Amino acid sequence: MSVQRKYSRRQFLGIAAATGTGLALAACAQGIPQAPAPAGGGATAPAAQPQPAAAATINMWGWTDLVNTDVVTKFTDKTGIKVNLSELGDAVFGDQKFLTAVSAGTGPDVAIQNRHTFMQFAAKKLYQDVTPLMDGDDIKVDDFAPVQIKETMWQGKVYGLPMMTDVRYLYWNRAHFQEVGLDPTKPPTTWTELEAYTDKLVKKTSDGKMDRYGFVPYLYGNSWMWLYGFLNKAPAISDDKRTILCDDPKWAEALTWMVNFYDKHVGSFELANAFSDTLGKSGMGEPFSAGKVSMSASGDWQVGDFLRKPDLDWDAAPMPIPDGGVKSTWSCGWSVVMAPQSKHQKEAWELMKWHSLEDGWHARAEAAKADTQRVWDREKISGEPKYWPTQAVHLPSLQMLEKEYVSLLGDREKKAWAMGMDALKNWTHGCGTEMGVAALEYWVNMDNSVRSALAHKMTPIEAMADCKKKVQEATDRAWKAIESQG
Amino acid sequence: MTTITKQQxxxxxxxxxxxxxxxxxxxxxxxxxxxxxxxxxxxxxxxxFLVSTSLKASRQIAKFPPDLIPDPFIWANYSDVFIYAPFGTYLLNTIFIIIPTVFGAAITSSLAAYAFARLRAPGKNAIFMVLLSTMMLPGVVTLIPTYILYAKLGWVGSFKPLIVPVLFGNAFYIFLMRQFFTSLPRELEDAALIDGCNYLQIFWRIILPLAKPVMATVTIFAFMGAWNDYFGPLIYLAEKSQYTLSLGLQVFVQQHSTEWGLLMAASTMMVTPIILLFFFAQKQFVQGIMLTGMKG
Amino acid sequence: MAAVMRGTPKPWLKTLRGKEAIACYLFILPWIIGFTVFTLGPIIASFGLSFMDYDLVLPPKFLGLANFVELFSDSLFYTSMWNTLYIVILAVPLGMLASFMMALLLNQKVRGLAAYRTAYFIPSIVPAVASAALWLYVLQPEWGLLNGFLSWLGIQGPGWLASEAWSKPSIILLMIWASGGSMIIFLAGLQNIPKEYYEAAEIDGANSLRRFQYITLPLMTPTIFFNLVMGVIGTFQIFSVVFVLTDGMGGPVNSTLVYLIYIYRNAFNYFRMGFASSMAWVLFVIILVLTLIQFRTARFWVHYDTDTVEG
Structure with missing residues (x-):
């Protein structure tokens, strides 16, 4: 069924192309290596088409930096399966590359994909169902952090293996706390405390410019509205992923708090935002590391950056919560998938497992550790190199990383790691599960609504109603397409 | 040029x-x-800014407001670049793409430009409008059919999509050179025609030598276009060993943490030859001006 | 040659005019082949898709004019079109003026000219990441160099990229700064002017203002025309600069959501390639009409030394 459909579409484009070229391109349509049917609906088990392992070279679109290249090389050393690794591209070009190639029928075998759009892509069968392969290898859903594996599932099937994640925490600068007479071992735990601490930590220059912020809620570090909504127990989407819930009063409540926070404790949203944008968009730094904000909501990866700056006296704790709120956080990250036209399911599956499970994680950690050593040498950083592993999603891999690498670090880092483990098992929210099948619309419209409210162009309630209206429309449209695809 | 003599x-x-x-x-x-x-x-x-950042440690790059002078100077940013990727190979690949591209831009486009500027033929202006209109449709909506076309030709994964189409000329260059050819004095060509030259000879012997400034300009544009192209190589090249310099820079951009010092060091090394090339090309021009006693 | 001059009737192709036409077609032929093979098909495909629902996965479904109907009732279509027009209207003339003045300045007989020229071209050479980062620092409202300079003059500077009112002017400023490409074209145009004209004018005693008015400006009109037409075509399709400076969001609050970012979003983020194609074709028509108007009006001000071209 879907082969038929794919063909007619390609024929359409082929004919359209041929009209112009004068070449009989439509006749060449047979020349395209025919892809097997996307394994959607579980009708075909990809494992049913074994390939001789030695002969195959599989294509992977991922990151081409040193560590990731090394991970792939070690895979080939171990399995004998040759991998042709090429660059996925950044967010903009990456999606464009993947979608263009897949819709032209020439996608890769394996690709790395962001989980915040995972459901949108999986629902369109842009990834293969790997449930039968998991069953065949006795890999269980329970082997992974519960929220993250759910993000790669669509209608009960698993469409890719989650690789890494990035739990958000509250980081605070202990030196700044000491400087203003706060106890450096006690971070704020509630939103009310956060406001009080912020007022103490703010520092202005003699001519009234903001020299240091105490805390800035939106986009200092990596803190989107999602984080605050979840802290306030706001639901983002219904369980059936059909109803967008950003008009729930809990969202407007969190946003109202945020608007007030800016008005009372930050000053102008515009100026504050420009401040972090300068560092954030240029990508070269972020206000917390630069000592320009004393508390910051940001992701787990920041610890690795902090360790490169031995002077920075940081610590991490769970995000403060509103009255009646719940200990919570938010995390996103990357997964590894099999593209719909892969003809080498067996090898591709091996490579996917390598990227998600212990052996591969061990290889990754070794490569990253060697790179950390290089950084310390190159940048003449004092002390021993400190390697902070990226958060895996596979639970045994996380344990392995803790045992072999985190154990070498100091108490502060061990504490932060333990908090991350706890969050992954018990209290984090995902991104993919919360955004549904029109993820990018949700992302863009949520951001626009928040900014409109912070700039006092809309009330929080109006802003969230606007978000609901636009995203619901997009979600309905996406569902209609999904249902017509069958 | 009646205007010149008008004023007293x-x-x-x-x-x-x-x-x-x-x-x-x-x-x-x-x-x-x-x-x-x-x-x-x-x-x-x-x-x-580029050079200063390329010599800084990441802890200093993160400072705000930024410092101008690196402290300490991290010269190793430059040597470490080559640990991360085979930039020598990437340079060769880039040159391999650039040479035919520049050649195609200069030769094919200038021929067409000459025809559009000087030769009379029915329907020529309509064709010219079609040529211009190819630049008016955003590439984002023709990407998929174009990709399918190259896939059918079996070109995806090779340099061909980056080289072959350019050999047939480019609308921007054709339009640019047409504008220049139209302002060349006509008398020389008329004389050549009477002497029995055909149009190719006129183009080759008369127009091209007079069109040096614009030919140089087009060469610069074509060179830089291929040198800086990121998206074409990303989409059409399949292996790291085929990568170009601008795509190769991606090795320093990791998830959440970019190695800015290395990225800037590599970028500095990438722009230096361009700046030198441009400088020496300009020196040639400037000498030309000095010799002819340019006054303005 | 002499044979043609004789009065005997000949087939058109053998006449002087015919030979000229054949040469003309032959010279254009490579481009026509390239166009037919590589460009025309995809253009037709995208035209077809603009009347269809195409989500990159399912076969396209014919919708008739539904995409266009929806487009004209989509508020973001108007927002993005207005943002783009704003930038075109200001950035094209200002960019041309700036680069023309730079070119004039750099076409003088001064020492170190090659170095100056190279310096002015640098913004077009350095990688976008470096110049974007630099601009973010320069335009930083509180600590940035620009507002620092303004406050030294006693002026309270705006929020630049962070402000809805000033985000578009910020982008225009950046575009003008990076207009080294059109400067190079103007420079080539200036060098193309035969030196004899200036010599003759000097003998006639024309001062430099007159020489500029009666020689430089008229002879530069084909180049000015080129930069104008290409400026309009290119600026309507502005994408990368805005994308880098606003993290792809077109913010704050859609104030820099330019048309191509919205097309891109529909095509590859929202899986609405049909809708994106209809947007692209609306843009195509707008640019085409504006270009035709420019060509029609060109005969009143563009000076060519030939009678064979219009515009």
Whole structure:
């Protein structure tokens, strides 16, 4: 069924192309290596088409930096399966590359994909169902952090293996706390405390410019509205992923708090935002590391950056919560998938497992550790190199990383790691599960609504109603397409 | 050029005129230099920023407001670049793409430009409009059919999609050169025609030698277009060993943490040859001006 | 040659005019082949898709004019079109003026000219990441160099990229700064002017203002025309600069959501390639009409030394 459909579409484009070229391109349509049917609906088990392992070279679109290249090389050393690794591209070009190639029928075998759009892509069968392969290898859903594996599932099937994640925490600068007479071992735990601490930590220059912020809620570090909504127990989407819930009063409540926070404790949203944008968009730094904000909501990866700056006296704790709120956080990250036209399911599956499970994680950690050593040498950083592993999603891999690498670090880092483990098992929210099948619309419209409210162009309630209206429309449209695809 | 002779100026005496000219020239030269120097600062700033960042440790790059002088100087950023990727290979790949591209841009496009500028044929202006209109449709909506076309030709994964289409000429270059050819004096060609030259000979012997400035301009554009192209190589090349320099820079951009020092060091090494090339090309031009005694 | 001059009637192709036409077609032929093979098909495909629902996965479904109907009732279509027009209207003339003045300045007989020229071209050479980062620092409202300079003059500077009112002017400023490409074209145009004209004018006693008015400006009109037409075509399709400076969001609050970012979003983020194609074709028509108007009006001000071209 879907082969038929794919063909007619390609024929359409082929004919359209041929009209112009004068070449009989439509006749060449047979020349395209025919892809097997996307394994959607579980009708075909990809494992049913074994390939001789030695002969195959599989294509992977991922990151081409040193560590990731090394991970792939070690895979080939171990399995004998040759991998042709090429660059996925950044967010903009990456999606464009993947979608263009897949819709032209020439996608890769394996690709790395962001989980915040995972459901949108999986629902369109842009990834293969790997449930039968998991069953065949006795890999269980329970082997992974519960929220993250759910993000790669669509209608009960698993469409890719989650690789890494990035739990958000509250980081605070202990030196700044000491400087203003706060106890450096006690971070704020509630939103009310956060406001009080912020007022103490703010520092202005003699001519009234903001020299240091105490805390800035939106986009200092990596803190989107999602984080605050979840802290306030706001639901983002219904369980059936059909109803967008950003008009729930809990969202407007969190946003109202945020608007007030800016008005009372930050000053102008515009100026504050420009401040972090300068560092954030240029990508070269972020206000917390630069000592320009004393508390910051940001992701787990920041610890690795902090360790490169031995002077920075940081610590991490769970995000403060509103009255009646719940200990919570938010995390996103990357997964590894099999593209719909892969003809080498067996090898591709091996490579996917390598990227998600212990052996591969061990290889990754070794490569990253060697790179950390290089950084310390190159940048003449004092002390021993400190390697902070990226958060895996596979639970045994996380344990392995803790045992072999985190154990070498100091108490502060061990504490932060333990908090991350706890969050992954018990209290984090995902991104993919919360955004549904029109993820990018949700992302863009949520951001626009928040900014409109912070700039006092809309009330929080109006802003969230606007978000609901636009995203619901997009979600309905996406569902209609999904249902017509069958 | 009837306009030139139209205007008349009251003739001052010879001596006062040269004196005045000398003063005016000195003042003007001073003002020009002042202007140019102040202006240069604005335009050289990104280069200074680039070089300064390329010599910093990441802990200093993160500072706000940024420092100008690296402390300490991290010279290893430059040597470490080559640990991360085979930039020598990437350079060869880039040159491999650039040579035919520049050749195609200069030769094929200039032929078409000459025809559009000088030769009369029915329907020519309509064809010219079609040529211009190819630049008006955003590439984002033709990407998929274009990709399918190259996939059918079996070109995806090779340099061909980046080279072959350019060999057939490019609308931007054709339009640019057409504008220049139209302002060349016609008398030379007429004379050549009477001497029995055919149009190819006229193009080759008369037009091209006169069109050096625009040919050089097109070469610069074509060179830089291929040198900086990121998206084409990303989409169409399949293996790391085929990568170009601009795509190769991606190795420093990791999830959440970019190695800015290395990225900037590699970028500095990538722009330096371009700047030198441009500088020496300009030196040739400037000499040309000095010789012919350009006045303006 | 002499044979043609004789009065005997010949087939058109053998006449002087015919030979000229054949040469003309032959010279254009490579481009026509390239166009037909590589460009025309995809253009037709995208035209077809603009009347269809195409989500990159399912076969396209014919919708008739539904995409266009929806487009004209989509508020973001108007927002993005207005943002783009704003930038075109200001950035094209200002950019041309700036680069023309730079070119004039750099076409003088001064020492170190090659170095100056290279310096002015640098913004077009350095990688976008470096110049974007630099601009973010320069335009930083509180600590940035620009507002620092303004406050030294006693002026309270705006929020630049962070402000809805000033985000578009900020982008225009950046575009003008990076207009080294059109400066190079103007420079080539200036060098193309035969030196004899200036020599003749000097003998006639024309001062530099007159020489500029009667020689430089008229002879530069083909180049000015080129930069104008290409400026309009290119600026309507502005994408990368805005994308880098606003993290792809077109913010704050859609104030820099330019048309191509919205097309891109529909095509590859929202899986609405049909809708994106209809947007692209609306843009195509707008640019085409504006270009035709420019060509029609060109005969009143563009000076060519030939009678065979219009515009």
């Amino acid at each position: 100026e009251s003739q001052p005496t010879r001596i006062s005129r040269t004196q005045r000219t000398r003063v005016v020239k000195a003042v003007r030269s001073l003002l020009t230099h002042l202007f140019l120097l102040v202006g240069s600062f604005f335009f050289v700033a990104p280069l200074i």
